[in-house]
Amino acid sequence: MSGVVNVFVISPDTHSERRIDPHLTVEALKGKLESITGIPVSNQSLTLLASESDPRVVAHLSDDSKKLGFYGIADWQVIKVVDTDPSTSFTGQLTDVSQVYKFEITDSEYAKRQDSVLAYKQRNKVGRFADKPAEEETATSEDIPAGARCEVESTEPGLKKRGTVRFFGQTKFGKGTWVGVEYDEPFGKNDGSVQGERYFSCRQNYGVFVRPDKLKVGDFPPEELNLEDDEEM
Known part of the structure; x- marks a missing residue:
């Protein structure tokens, strides 16, 4: 799709990279951001920032009737979504664990328990305790080259974990061949390094x-906002 810009969308509970059409109005954008951020349209206050590393305010997207191009939206700027009434939408509470009671037990005490998930896995050889079959690896770096777009398996229905191949080969943290992927969104576990050894570089x-x-x-292009009208007239 021509004319789209790549921007980051951030809110109290989300952070993602999106492709957005500058011809979209602020009102239409808010409707699409509700499903991404969980913040109702009526509660949204949008601010355009210079970049992730430069939080200067470029514009306040305060006129719902204006198109995003009116505010000069450009690649790699940041759309910050603020919830003006979080008490009605629980915004921010997903990441606030200060009020959550945590039952704590030491690793040694947990290992002694016979009614734990760990003990069950050990008895039944589940997961990392399973007998490991001989690995049959047929993929090569030519099949999975660095820079190639890819999609990683997901156990969540409808979730597409897409990214770019950054590494292919042997590692120090595990036997066999591994593929290092830089996700489009923060679904990962690291910044390209494991146990102090760097294999590639990306954001945490x-x-x-x-x-x-x-x-x-x-x-597998980056997931983008549905820029088409939901219904045709």
Whole structure:
């Protein structure tokens, strides 16, 4: 799609990269941001920032009738979504664990328990305690080249974990071949390094390492907002 810009959308509970059409009105954008941020349209206050590293305010998107291009929206700027009435939408409470009671037990005490999930896995050889079959690796760096777009398997229905291949080969943290992926969104577990060893570089929580059979290489563009009208008149 021509004319779209790549921006970051941030809110108290979310952070993602999106492709947005500058011809979209602020009102239409708010409607699409509700499903991403969980903040009702009526509660949204939008601010355009210079970049992730430069939080200067470029514009306040205060006129719902104006198109985003009116405010000069450009690649890699940040749309900050603020909830003006979080008491009605629980915004921010998803990341506030200060009021959550935590039952704590030491690792040694947990290991002694016979009614734990750990004990069950050990008895039944589940997960990391399972007998490991000989690995049959047929994928090569030519099949999964650095820079290729890919999609990683997900157990959540409808969730597409897409990114770019950044590494293919042996590692110090595990036997066999691993593929390092930089996700488009913060679905990952690291920044391209594991146990002090760096294999590639990306932002924290955007990096992940998976086995070659857990991803597909192909034409997987970044997920973007649905810019078409929901209904045709």
